[in-house]
Each structure stands twice: as C-alpha cells, then as structure tokens.
Amino acid sequence: MEVRAKTTHLSISPQKLRLVCDKVRGMGAKQAVVVLEFMPQKGAEFVVKTLRSAMANAENNYDLDPENLVVKTIFADDGPRLKRMKAGARGRYKPRVHRTAHLTIILQEREGA
Secondary structure, three states: OOOEEEEEOOOOOHHHHHHHHHOOOEEEHHHHHHHOOOOOOOOHHHHHHHHHHHHHHHHHHHOOOOHHHHEEEEEEOOOEEEEEEOOHHOOOOEEEEOOOOOEEEEEEEEEOO
16 A cells, blocks of 8 residues: 655755655655654755655555555655846846755555554
8 A cells, every 4th residue: 555645845956855855765654754853954854744744644544554654755856946036247137046846755554564
C-alpha cells in the first residue's frame, strides 16, 4: 500500500530542497522525522511537515501503523517562478527570479510487516 502527500508552492528553490530530500530517501518514516528535526536547512522544515502529513494520511485513511512505513519516493519539482525586477545602473533592468518548489512524498509499508 502506498500513501502520498504533496505540498505545492513552497518558498524555496527546488535545488536546495533536493539536498534535504536526498538525506531521507529510503529511511523509515519515524527515523526520517528525527533526522530532519536536527537539520539546520530551511528545506528540512518543509519536508518534515509534508512527511508528517503523509504519516497521518496512512494512519487515518488506510489504518497503517506509522512504525512500519518507509520513505519509498521523495522528490522536489519546479513550481512557478515569480519574476521581479530591480533597477540597475544607467536605467537598466536587473531581473530577480524567485523560485518555488513542489514536494511529493510517497510512503510504503515495510516488507514483511
């Protein structure tokens, strides 16, 4: 049984979010939460919140035990980019691009559980 949770329009670039995702891929769900809580990166807050949502979905919607869940798939995709401008020297235009990300987590029940 697979359980998924998705968070969209996160205010962080996908490249920075992927660095956090790579650390918890394949871990047990409870262990991943503990690891993420002690990470200093901003993306760890987003990932732990989405991971807890996926665990709650598994427990409430499918009656699965959170102890037996494993992070099967976790990935960060590009979201919409907010394009802003800043005035530059000699009347020029300096673009500022604010990137956003979409985070998807898929949990799976541990084999033999």
